[in-house]
Amino acid sequence: MRVAVPTWTGRVSPVFDVAKRLLVVTLDGGGEISREEAAIEEGLLTARAKRVAQLGVDVLICGGISVPLEAMLVSAGVRVIPHTCGTVEEVIQAFASGRLTDQTFLMPGCCGRRRRFRGRHRGGRPGFNT
Amino acid sequence: MSESPEQHATDVILDSIADGVFTVDADWRITSFNRAAEQITGVSREEAIGQRCCDVFRASICESECALRETLDTGRPTVNKAIYILDSAGRRVPVSISAATLQDATGRVIGGVETFRDLSMVEELRKELEEKYTFADIVGRSPAMRQLFELLPQIADSNSTVLIEGASGTGKELFARALHSLSPRRDHRFVAINCGALPDTLLESELFGYKAGAFTDARHDKPGRLAIADGGTILLDEIGDVSPAMQSRLLRVLQERVFEPLGSVEPVEVDVRVVAATNRDLGKLVRKGTFRQDLFYRINVMRLKLPELRDRREDIPLLVDRFISKFNRLQSKDVAGVSDETMAILMEHDYPGNVRELENIVEHAFVLCRGGLIEPHHLPPAMRGGVDSKPGRARFPRTLKALEALHIADAIRRHGGNRTAAAKELGINPSTLFRKIKTLGIELPEREPPNQNQA
Numbered sequence: 197m198r199v200a201v202p203t204w205t206g207r208v209s210p211v212f213d214v215a216k217r218l219l220v221v222t223l224d225g226g227g228e229i230s231r232e233e234a235a236i237e238e239g240l241l242t243a244r245a246k247r248v249a250q251l252g253v254d255v256l257i258c259g260g261i262s263v264p265l266e267a268m269l270v271s272a273g274v275r276v277i278p279h280t281c282g283t284v285e286e287v288i289q290a291f292a293s294g295r296l297t298d299q300t301f302l303m304p305g306c307c308g309r310r311r312r313f314r315g316r317h318r319g320g321r322p323g324f325n326t
Numbered sequence: 327m328s329e330s331p332e333q334h335a336t337d338v339i340l341d342s343i344a345d346g347v348f349t350v351d352a353d354w355r356i357t358s359f360n361r362a363a364e365q366i367t368g369v370s371r372e373e374a375i376g377q378r379c380c381d382v383f384r385a386s387i388c389e390s391e392c393a394l395r396e397t398l399d400t401g402r403p404t405v406n407k408a409i410y411i412l413d414s415a416g417r418r419v420p421v422s423i424s425a426a427t428l429q430d431a432t433g434r435v436i437g438g439v440e441t442f443r444d445l446s447m448v449e450e451l452r453k454e455l456e457e458k459y460t461f462a463d464i465v466g467r468s469p470a471m472r473q474l475f476e477l478l479p480q481i482a483d484s485n486s487t488v489l490i491e492g493a494s495g496t497g498k499e500l501f502a503r504a505l506h507s508l509s510p511r512r513d514h515r516f517v518a519i520n521c522g523a524l525p526d527t528l529l530e531s532e533l534f535g536y537k538a539g540a541f542t543d544a545r546h547d548k549p550g551r552l553a554i555a556d557g558g559t560i561l562l563d564e565i566g567d568v569s570p571a572m573q574s575r576l577l578r579v580l581q582e583r584v585f586e587p588l589g590s591v592e593p594v595e596v597d598v599r600v601v602a603a604t605n606r607d608l609g610k611l612v613r614k615g616t617f618r619q620d621l622f623y624r625i626n627v628m629r630l631k632l633p634e635l636r637d638r639r640e641d642i643p644l645l646v647d648r649f650i651s652k653f654n655r656l657q658s659k660d661v662a663g664v665s666d667e668t669m670a671i672l673m674e675h676d677y678p679g680n681v682r683e684l685e686n687i688v689e690h691a692f693v694l695c696r697g698g699l700i701e702p703h704h705l706p707p708a709m710r711g712g713v714d715s716k717p718g719r720a721r722f723p724r725t726l727k728a729l730e731a732l733h734i735a736d737a738i739r740r741h742g743g744n745r746t747a748a749a750k751e752l753g754i755n756p757s758t759l760f761r762k763i764k765t766l767g768i769e770l771p772e773r774e775p776p777n778q779n780q781a
Contacts, residue, residue, distance in 0.1 A: 209389060210380040210383075211385065211386060213412075246479070260416070261416060267472075267475060278416065304373040304377045305414040
């Protein structure tokens with residue numbers, strides 16, 4: 197499965213709407229197989245969502261994301277895990293081992309509504325249960 | 327933790343102002359966060375203190391040109407920069423920010439202070455004035471709306487003519503504007519013209535414009551809406567109401583992208599993306615012979631069908647929320663929401679006027695409600711009262727059986743009384759459907775009820 201995290205100075209980018217760099221990691225059975233960095237230049241939300249989908253991303257772990265952009269990504273079949281903060285490496289590790297729900301990775305002010313793991317194709321997807 | 331009197335006084339002062347204020351130390355961690363900052367961002371002081379400011383503030387410039395960073399680097403304060411932040415609900419909040427450095431007694435920079443003002447009211451007013459709506463202004467999570475959201479970007483990208491079909495008040499113009507704002511033409515004009523409201527002669531002159539002297543009182547050249555929309559998008563609203571003569575002229579425009587202003591023989595070329603809207607069933611009009619088939623096919627290249635509000639009831643709470651925020655801002659009120667009982671009434675109403683009707687209902691309630699929650703007695707008279715004006719419509723169902731009955735009735739109504747089609751949509755056998763109609767006691771109209779489309 198391909199997991200993407202927008203990065204900024206080694207941490208999860210705080211606002212995905214304007215993030216410039218995306219780290220895409222391919223995971224299999226809890227281990228990392230490969231990773232690549234992609235630049236996202238698109239400003240228009242629809243183009244941004246398209247780009248993420250085109251990169252073959254299954255799960256996007258991000259910080260703040262505006263509601264329309266999240267909806268577009270979900271419509272495109274990408275599972276979105278918002279309100280995440282922390283260093284990129286720790287976040288990927290936590291996701292791979294199912295610990296991403298820990299308080300430490302939650303952006304301040306977002307625990308009122310527990311992260312909604314939204315994605316259309318959750319049903320048949322093999323692999324991780326976070 | 328004991329505070330000096332001066333510190334306490336400062337805190338009280340900071341908490342009494344309307345702008346958000348926070349301070350950070352040299353590591354970008356928040357050291358203070360006033361009450362207004364809590365309200366605007368949706369993050370409490372306890373949660374904010376000690377966190378990295380970008381994780382709390384979530385501003386559009388955090389990554390690229392953080393105002394604090396620039397100010398701390400250059401020593402120059404930032405004043406009134408307009409940006410947006412994401413609040414804890416994922417909403418964009420427009421704010422204007424200012425930043426300055428904090429120095430100790432020796433003049434050494436020990437941190438920064440940032441103040442920000444909520445510009446939502448200003449934005450709301452601007453939107454009302456300029457009618458520049460975007461994708462984000464369309465509200466809905468129902469399956470019907472999700473499907474539309476999926477289509478929107480692709481349709482927006484292309485140059486093809488679009489037909490938006492939907493009953494009155496379903497937001498056809500809003501969708502047309504959203505399409506425009508998502509398209510490559512968004513930097514050019516969006517022009518709307520209501521074809522149903524004007525007689526041919528006026529429609530012609532509005533659409534195509536005229537040259538000086540074309541008729542009595544035509545003193546100057548006047549560009550038509552088509553010319554004004556050059557490079558952009560034009561919305562031809564209520565296209566189903568257009569006369570046959572006008573239909574031929576429109577057909578020519580669509581086919582050849584040229585027209586002649588009144589009183590001129592020089593053809594004018596125009597590069598416009600056409601969006602047509604109607605609340606009629608154009609296919610039916612073509613069959614009846616009142617709408618040209620060739621024009622129909624020119625328009626019907628891409629089709630967006632907007633659902634009626636009663637077919638997307640789950641969006642009602644979201645829409646109510648949106649309207650409450652909007653009117654709160656425009657009227658400087660502080661209505662907190664609707665009571666459970668009011669929501670139940672709102673959920674069961676039929677909404678022949680769709681979203682526009684719902685907006686009017688909320689606006690009406692705003693006049694009567696001073697603050698707090700909207701109660702049933704704030705609603706328009708026609709909606710309250712224990713005795714329902716509609717026979718056969720129960721109170722919003724809570725039991726599974728009642729919900730099932732409502733769902734089945736809705737499906738049958740959507741298919742014009744056709745039980746077989748309804749059964750197919752519901753995914754059950756027609757005989758099962760008939761059995762349920764009997765056991766649940768569902769009252770139904772006869773097959774093919776009279777067409778309810780109003781002009």
